[in-house]
Amino acid sequence: MSDVLSERTDALRKAHSSNDDATDRQLLLLIGLVVVLASGVAAADLWHAIDHPRPIPHPGLLALVVIGAGVANRVKVYVRTRSSRNGTTWGEIPVLIGLVFLPHVWVILGAAIGVAIVKIIAGTALHRAVFSVAKEVLTASAASLAITVAGSMLEPGTLAATIIPVALGYAAISLVDDLVFTPVIAVASRSTLIQVFRKDLGDRMIAHAVRLATVLYVVEVLASGASPLLLGFVPLLIACLHLWHSQQLRTKEERRSWRDLATTTEELSSVELTQVLHVAATQGARVFSSDVVEIDLTASGIDRVVRAHGSEVVYDGPGPRKFAGVGAITAELETSDRSYQAGELVLGFHGRVKLNEFEQYKLKTFAAALCTAIRNATAYAELQRLNEQNAYDAAHDPLTGLANRRELYEHAALHFQGNTEDGVVALLLIDLNHFKEVNDTLGHAAGDAVLREVARRLADAAAPGDLVARLGGDEFAVLLVNLPTPALATHRAKTMLATLEGSVSVEGMQITVEAAGGIALAAGSGGVNELMRRADVAMYQAKRAGQQTATYVHAQDPADIGRLALGGELNRAVAEHEFVVDFQPIVDLGSGEVVSAEALARWHHPEHGYLTPIEFLQTVERSGRLQAFADAVLDQALDASDLWREAGFDLPVAVNVSPRSLLDPRFPETVLARLRRHAVPADRLIFELAETLTLSQLDVVGKALTGLSEAGVRLALDDFGTGVTPLSVLSHIPVHQLKIDREFVGAVQTSSEASAVIRSTVDLARSLHLTVIAEGVESEPQRQALWSLGCLAGQGHLFARPMSAARLLATLQRGTAGRPGVLATSLHEGGAVVRMSRRRSGGSGRSALPHLPA
Template sequence: MASGAAAADLWYAMTHPRPLPDWWQLALVLVGAAIANRVKVYVRVRSSRNGTTWSEVPVLIGLAFLPHGWVVLGAAAGIAIVKIMARAAPHRSVYSVAKEVLTASTASLVLTLVGSWMPTDTVAATIVPVALAYLAMALVDDLVFIPVIAIASRTTIAQVARKDLSGRLVAHAFRLATIIYVIEVLASGASPLLLGFVPLLIACLHLWHSRQLRTSEERHSWRELAKTTEELSSVELTQVLHVAASQGARVFSSDEVEIDLTASGIDRVVRARGSEVVYDGPGPRRFDGVSAITAELETSDHSYRAGMLVLGFHGRVKLNEFEQYKLKTFAAALCTAIRNATAYAELQRLNEENAYDAAHDPLTGLANRRELYERAGEHFPGRPADGVVALLLIDLNHFKEVNDTLGHAAGDAVLREVARRLADAATPGDLVARLGGDEFAVLLVNLPTPALATHRAKSMLSTLEESVTVEGMQITVEAAGGIALAAGSGGVNELMRRADIAMYQAKRAGQQTATYAHSQDTADVSRLALGGELHRAVAEHEFVVDFQPIVDLGSGEVVSAEALARWHHPEHGYLTPMEFLQTVERSGRLQDFADAVLDQALDASDQWREAGFDLPVAVNVSPRSLLDPRFPETVLGRLRRHAVPADRLIFELAETLTLSQLDVVGRALTELSEAGVRLALDDFGTGVTPLSVLSHIPVHQLKIDREFVGAVQTSSEAAAVIRSTVDLARSLHLAVIADGVESEPQRHALWSLGCVAGQGHLFARPMSAARLLATLQRGTAGRPGALASSLHDGAAVVRMSRRRSGGSGRSALPHLPA
């Protein structure tokens, strides 16, 4: 197009010859074009700085007085010289020269055509052609320049055309007025002094336009920065990085933007070209060196560094002071957004881990009892419309022999393999759970018919028949399963109870599986009847507490008492915990029962203390109570209400707990222990290994099971167990209590083995709190508080303090000297 315009201009010059201009006139045009091209109002677009120039002024003035062809040639030569001196890229130089030739030729053509029919004796003869030529020149310049800017900035032509439109129109008006003024002065032959203020006017106009454009650019830039910063307020890290990378190129007019998180320990680089994210993955960065401008992503106090923000340019670029401040502001906002998103992601990860841990067994990864109850509860109170729900309860036969023979590591390996096989055999939608120890459960859902539950149960149990290899040994796993269909009432607890009954029926019958049948639930008829009376029993205070004293075996003095619950049933008389405790635990009334027993035990302790006998009281606690997160606070509240010191309360926990149960109740026991409440491990030696128990819960006392106490005189194995228990307790600073002391020979044997305390019928049977107080006051052989004679003389007595212990020891019971 430029070549065509130049050729047309040359043809016209040849057909309408005019005298050649003087060399100095051409030199003025050339120099004027060069200077006008250098004086620009710059706007950064990607890697280049573009802007509006004053090239119209020298070109139009030259066209008014000189041959048009020579003016076009001089203007093109001036711009070419400027580009060569600036070492501009060849394609940009060619573009600038071609644009100048095109606009100058257009102005020349308009001047020629309009001047040919305009009258020569009027003022309009100069103003109108020049004005039209200027408008055509500006229009052609915009038609050529605006699309290029739109492509480079990845915006629309309309957006570029509207940008600073008012400022550009004012600048065009001033330039046109300047051109007309200079032409009129030169044409009239007036004094050249009238042109003296023209450079000053042009300089002022240039400064005004530059300031206006800069202000507009800064205002627009701050709006873009504020908009981008607002979009960064996300808690999702990927969204933050993608927004920052894609919007950063628009905010800073860069060719590419990279965000490198390597400094924060994350091998991740996000790269955007324009508004599109083109890469998100591991490093290294692409832009580096002279073509990149970097900014550290770190907090103002340098306490946190997220990485590096890189603005990539295809050419050499230098940011001005405003752009540097804007980059620093953007980097700070991005760093804060990355830090917030990272912290939120970590918090979310921890929440997900905690939620997963709370719902899954740590050993096998299966769902735990809580998750099973929640999932099963979704199918109650009514059955789902799309199928039958059943519960398969699985218990491994003789699994204790694996632990006793090969150790718990081998037992854990077997449990993990069993869990894997059950999970693989489950149908999608079913839930496989480990309830604790060697007990598993499978919730079967969406069964078309009840009969399919038995088929599915046998299929799952058959996967356990293949032997398991542990430490080079082939171990055969045998299991029994109980199946129960979801009942119309009773909820999850009733479903679990029925599956439990069916499972034990399978064990007793030597079968692989058994299905719950109501007609065979005869053993539980009386228990069900008792369950219906629990509400009345709690309301009518039918649960009473008797107390059996615990005696110092050496001195015969009472050192504490154990609370033993009884149900004073109006028809069945006194029922022991063995007869009703399981019913209470499964009824949902366990908390009411435990509160009633604890209140009576604390009342008794308070009565004894007022009478001068400051005796700790031991209360049996159910593991189900410890599963309630409110249990510790409930206990401590009752201690405060009864004004009983925390170290006067001892909770007895059966050692027959499984390790998985110990993991669950350990947190509650630790909280109580830190408050001062002590823990006695009951039935010691009959459950899991002692070291496993002692490493899971804060134990203060060990109670030797009555089975070993009864055989201490006749069995060397029983004596060895007691001796080893005493040695273990002494090394851990624990007290040892023997349960079931029935005779004086047993007392002497236990004393000789190092056992310091005991309870049993030798000293007293369980009795009411008032009767025990009377017994203490009466004493033996004139010794209040003693229930047996001393085994040593007075000088050697190690007396048991009945006062509140002020030390930090784990037990108020003394230990024999080594």
């Protein structure tokens, strides 16, 4: 068990011991007070009897008083409480009758003797026996005083002289009995005086009335000298009333017990094992009125025992079980078919207790409910442990225990989303020098040992809040946060790399670890990928220079230098029409028919050849020539649409649009004007927008996109699944299509995660009535896998590479197996699908991408 649990158990044990000691002291003080008062009263009665001796007029009646008081005290209506088995008696009847006809002192002493004899015969504990005798003396003395005072104030021989003293005597007995007994029960059961007094008050008042009536009837018969036969039915009446009262109390107790059991069973429906055990232990004492409840889970393989005294858990820790003996009742915690055993439930009583049939059934029901609750909580805990383990494994490197690449990217993405307050953030990328030699010379086991030692040193040297990750192989990364100034990144990096300088002992050999590190400060744009790229550039600069560390500098970034050179050539490129557009067909994965085409811009550079948008788009966006570039691409795309439509292929054309273009308030009208000039319906144009937009960008471009959508232009979300806020994108702009990034398509056959992403994308699109297009379909198995996941359209080298508009037209006309417009064989079974050709003879027909079924 953990230290926390041990400390809690010690605290529980000390608290319970302290509470028990305090309760015992209070009980002893109360009992002592009662005994002292009774001793004084008894001494006064004895002195009065000796000083004023009086003969006993009816010795037989005195004997009946002694016997009746003892028997009535023994024959009780029992109701089990937490402290003891107590109940109501009929001892008031013989005492009051004796006080009417006999000298009071003999009645008081006789009743005390009768109770004492019964307690001795029953083997009652000494302190309880003394308390019972003392209480009998006090109640009888109080009744004696009330009868004497009332009798002296009334005229003898009248009916009132009989009824009023007896009634006052009975009231005195009941009052003193409550004053003596109620505090003792309240302390023993840890209840309040009001709670004890009010319990079953209505039933007690009825019983008092019946007893008083019985006493008055017997007294009247004896006083009037009537035939003793009139008293023959009194014992039968008392027996009937006793049985009726017993049944009333038991019925109420059973109802209360069932209510408690139902409430406790509901409270057991928890998934936390500790809560289940504590509720069962504390509520079990209330349900069964036991002094102790223990739950022992040893049988289920868990070394744990929970013990409760009353409503307090006093122990929760390892076994063995403590409570046993004659006062212990054990119930097995097992299922009905005995397939699962959780342990044992023990009810502890101070003294031998035998459960009746009802209590045994109740215990069996409670044990079954507790067993089910323990099994459910245990299963939930195991499931939670597995989920936590899976989550940990998904975010950590199995060899070193460090965070993996995925965890690093997610952690760094929080900074770019503005969800953290980490001050200056930087990335340190570390690569071990000559690590391959360790694997080749000493083997992979030695290499793994080196990697684990490097991971340990880096983790120990990391500052609070920094994240150390292993990216793979011998490459590590450290996300540095909470940097007061950018210059501190270099100092922090050198400190961490210095920890690797000490030799590593592997198989008795001392190996020196050398490493190079690249440092990049988090940029304002570009996200995690750009930060990683810059750190990688800096790391290779350090390796080439033979330095331990290097910090990323824009001026030394080959990619930035290239973009700077291209920026000076943009004016010439626009004027000389060096920007050209190729087209890649988008195909129905099921039928193989071309349903649209994507326009892909290229820069036909006179020196560098064909450049892709990745190589020049940022340069164009940062220059003042973005609008001219966008116009040139759109014109060529619409010209191609005219060409295909005139040849009978009415294909929508998709054009990539930069968010910067949408910031221009004139952009929507410019697009619509070009559509009118080329006589192309608006729904034949699709704008593709990168999913990596930020929320602030979405708020700005949303108005322009809504206007274009209302005019009929459709919108596709490109590279879906690679951004960080896809649902936010869908909620801000009127999307018609989702394009799955080629990274997931390429891994659809080998990665369950990629398949899950594609399936969830298809399900999302189906619920939103959107089209899903897969990018980068390279093989027939990929096509088959995508089709099985519900993706209906795709593009990639399997069908055709990007080509000019004229060449695409020729490809469409040629088709496959004599079927124009079809670039792949159909996946449908013969005759299962009726396909309508998209080829037309006129110029008014339209075609559309296949839509997912609702």
